[in-house]
Amino acid sequence: MDYWKFIEHGLFGKGSARKNYKYYQRVEVGTDRNGNTEYYYFYSKEAYDNYRRSQAISRGEDPDRKPTRAQQKEWAKQKILNGKARLTGAYRRERHPNGRGAWVATEEYEDKDGKLKLRKKYISGDEATRLRNNMYRKKRAEAETDKEKKARMKAAKKRYNKKMSVARRKRAVQKGAPRVARLLGRKLTLQGK
Known part of the structure; x- marks a missing residue:
């Protein structure tokens, strides 16, 4: 040495x-x-x-x-892979000799030499559902046209604005309530229907 x-x-x-x-x-x-x-x-x-x-x-x-968004994503990815493991998204149902089934996913991990390797990992039904939903979401996003994406984003923005306008109105009423109560000379209760 x-x-x-x-x-x-x-x-x-x-x-x-x-x-x-x-x-x-x-x-x-x-x-x-x-x-x-x-x-x-x-x-x-x-x-x-x-x-x-x-x-x-x-x-x-x-x-x-401040780091850029791309740098933050890269660091987060490295943090996940440094000595830790993450699921690749591939999963399946495995039948065992005792007659029971189990969900199995492919896990990517970093070994002690720093090389990425794959191994089998048993997962719960909830985790399998989450992986399936992610897979469908990814496929739908790949198949989505620009026109469909624009319409979806427009609808989401409309929902968000509607929700926020209600919250803004509610905040304005709460903020102005003491002044109105003082002018009317009585206590207000803000319990709407």
């Missing part, structure tokens, strides 16, 4: 993988002599934020700038 590597990772424990610890985030820093990927581990959000901030400054970027 390289002496300086021992000093950096072994003696001080800075950035090394600790036993029985859950890390917050890890960053690929390169490979060792054998070609194995090496990671720098962060065990708190503050340490990782400081690292990202210093990286942004070294690249000449503004560290206080």
Whole structure:
């Protein structure tokens, strides 16, 4: 083992993988002599934020700038995949020798080498329903024409505006109630039908 590597990772424990610890985030820093990927581990959000901030400054970027929506989505996706798993959307019903059936989904996970792999996962009926609904929603969205999408969005906007106008009127009545009560000289009750 390289002496300086021992000093950096072994003696001080800075950035090394600790036993029985859950890390917050890890960053690929390169490979060792054998070609194995090496990671720098962060065990708190503050340490990782400081690292990202210093990286942004070294690249000449503004560290206080808010990330774009695309960057947020990418980070969320990475957070899901870093040491965690997510369902791919493929699912099926499996019959067991005891005569019972079970829902099985395909799960994508990241192994300890950082490679994405697939495995079988048993899921509940509710989860299978959710996956089926997502699949139908996706297929319907792909088959939808521009004209149908425009009509759907217009109807949704109309529903939203109607709901919000009722809420605005209700708020205005509640806001003006004390003044009206003071002018009438009696207490108002705002219990409508």
